Amino acid sequence: MLLFVAKISPARYKDSQKLKPYNIKEISEYLLSQDNLKIIIYTFNFIAIIFLNVYNFQNLDFCDKIPLFEKPILQSLVSFIAFDRAITLFKGLKFKPSEMFEKILNGIKNKKESLK
Incomplete structure (x- = not known):
């Protein structure tokens, strides 16, 4: 969102020396x-x-067009809640594919050794 605002904003706070004292970047962030x-x-x-x-x-x-907005508004809210919850869960996730792959390889190796 910040990149979008920085590109469309008429106040180019990244390039303008005149706007640096106003701290527009910090305010936007x-x-x-x-x-x-x-x-x-x-x-x-x-x-x-x-x-x-x-x-x-x-x-x-x-x-008479107001009832047409009810379903899309409710669907967008439910979608946003699901997306927000998924992002929150991903931030706390401790799953690493490399560790899983290593565990699978160790399991296969242990099975091979047990068959010998």
Whole structure:
């Protein structure tokens, strides 16, 4: 996300000497931190779901296209929660393919030795 913002931003903080005193890079990194982005996404989904629930429960009819957004919003929230959970689990994972491969080779070697 930071690379995307750095490339499309009209304020080229990497190249500009005039902008260095403003610490735009540090501000961008703080604002677009992983936790801040999660809060923004969860908040947007929460507000959208509350709005859809009020719309459905009150039988409001001011726009007939609003119910079309319910399923995609809920699916995007569930997808984001699953993705966020998977990333969190991968960070704590202690699985190393090289160690697994070594264990398999040792198992095969031990079996060969036991057959002799």
